[in-house]
Amino acid sequence: MRAKTKMIHGGITNDENTGAVSVPIYQVSTYKQDGVGNHRGYEYSRTGNPTRHALETVIANLENGEAGFAFGSGMAAITSIMMLFDAGDHVVMTDDVYGGSYRLMTKVLNRYNLDHTFVDTSNPRSVEASIQENTKAIYIETPTNPLLKITDLKRMAEIAKKHDLLLIVDNTFATPYWQQPIDHGADIVLHSATKYIGGHSDVVSGLVVVKTKELAERVHFIQNSVGAVLGPQDSWLLMRGIKTLALRMEAIEANTKKIVDFLQGHEKVTTIYYPGLPNHPGHELAGKQATGFGGMISFDVGSEKTAEQVLEKVKYFTLAESLGAVESLISVPAKMTHASIPADRRQELGITDGLIRVSVGIEDAEDLIEDLEQALR
Numbered sequence: 001m002r003a004k005t006k007m008i009h010g011g012i013t014n015d016e017n018t019g020a021v022s023v024p025i026y027q028v029s030t031y032k033q034d035g036v037g038n039h040r041g042y043e044y045s046r047t048g049n050p051t052r053h054a055l056e057t058v059i060a061n062l063e064n065g066e067a068g069f070a071f072g073s074g075m076a077a078i079t080s081i082m083m084l085f086d087a088g089d090h091v092v093m094t095d096d097v098y099g100g101s102y103r104l105m106t107k108v109l110n111r112y113n114l115d116h117t118f119v120d121t122s123n124p125r126s127v128e129a130s131i132q133e134n135t136k137a138i139y140i141e142t143p144t145n146p147l148l149k150i151t152d153l154k155r156m157a158e159i160a161k162k163h164d165l166l167l168i169v170d171n172t173f174a175t176p177y178w179q180q181p182i183d184h185g186a187d188i189v190l191h192s193a194t195k196y197i198g199g200h201s202d203v204v205s206g207l208v209v210v211k212t213k214e215l216a217e218r219v220h221f222i223q224n225s226v227g228a229v230l231g232p233q234d235s236w237l238l239m240r241g242i243k244t245l246a247l248r249m250e251a252i253e254a255n256t257k258k259i260v261d262f263l264q265g266h267e268k269v270t271t272i273y274y275p276g277l278p279n280h281p282g283h284e285l286a287g288k289q290a291t292g293f294g295g296m297i298s299f300d301v302g303s304e305k306t307a308e309q310v311l312e313k314v315k316y317f318t319l320a321e322s323l324g325a326v327e328s329l330i331s332v333p334a335k336m337t338h339a340s341i342p343a344d345r346r347q348e349l350g351i352t353d354g355l356i357r358v359s360v361g362i363e364d365a366e367d368l369i370e371d372l373e374q375a376l377r
């Protein structure tokens with residue numbers, strides 16, 4: 001089954017009892033047992049819920065993995081995955097990782113002695129050099145947020161294998177439509193499904209897919225023990241989002257290309273970060289390991305003042321955190337999504353105060369370009 005078909009037929013697609021073509025929302029916490037210890041597959045909804053299970057099946061299918069798991073947010077998914085490790089373990093992570101993941105490692109999990117090193121994972125040699133005796137995993141984002149750096153998934157898988165580490169990939173930006181990290185050797189893929197997978201800015205959620213049965217058992221044990229599960233209503237919303245994921249991603253990327261073309265010719269724009277541009281350092285690699293370049297663009301307008309003026313003047317780009325929705329969103333990462341990263345570290349990474357990040361939506365590209373044009377003027 002190909003990706004577009006999987007999004008429609010790849011999970012549990014209907015209700016055996018009634019013929020309903022959409023999975024019902026099983027708004028239920030517990031299940032009647034036929035005898036003591038004799039249940040029909042469900043005992044309690046933290047452990048398993050039919051609506052959540054249908055979602056977990058379709059995402060596992062889309063990522064070509066063994067099993068899927070749904071969590072109450074992307075951060076709940078990431079935290080739960082970090083629970084696979086012990087105090088004293090060490091994780092190598094992408095340096096311009098999502099701000100919330102940075103905060104989790106440096107302000108929360110550090111208190112449990114889960115150690116980390118941030119490296120530029122687009123450079124495989126830096127990754128190898130940062131591996132310690134207690135390293136247990138390489139955790140990457142590709143493309144990254146907000147600079148859209150690309151990390152070589154196959155190279156990371158080779159390094160992970162050689163050192164007996166898990167390769168964990170946050171695939172939020174690429175989506176399972178464009179990129180399937182498990183096919184390149186990843187062990188665990190995770191998503192903030194709040195973004196493209198949900199796609200309509202109406203649900204906060206996280207998804208995990210694992211490669212092996214052994215990992216599936218371990219992650220299910222943690223999902224059930226920690227309990228950060230996704231509710232049935234939100235599970236249903238994500239399945240609804242997945243049905244149009246391919247269409248939305250195609251429309252978003254077509255709009256993105258037009259907007260990048262416009263920005264390239266604009267005098268106020270000093271740098272554009274988009275992996276679809278031939279001069280982007282990760283362009284060739286992105287083209288090899290993903291089938292699309294996505295809908296995120298970051299561009300520098302030189303100063304905080306100009307950036308703020310642009311954000312004030314745009315009409316169709318909603319000033320908001322988050323990304324991946326049908327409506328175009330605009331933000332200044334240094335002041336918003338990445339504000340939890342210390343200022344000197346932001347400078348080091350290139351997340352300047354004049355950097356604007358756009359998440360392109362599915363509006364008419366002409367309207368979006370006219371809007372950016374007047375705002376930049």
Ligand SMILES: *Cc1c(COP(=O)(O)O)cnc(C)c1O
Pocket residue numbers: 073074075076098100101141145170172173191192193194195204205206
């Ligand atoms: C938003 C985001 C997260 C966190 O997900 P939430 O659903 O907001 O908890 C993690 N990784 C990336 C890349 C994100 O964009």
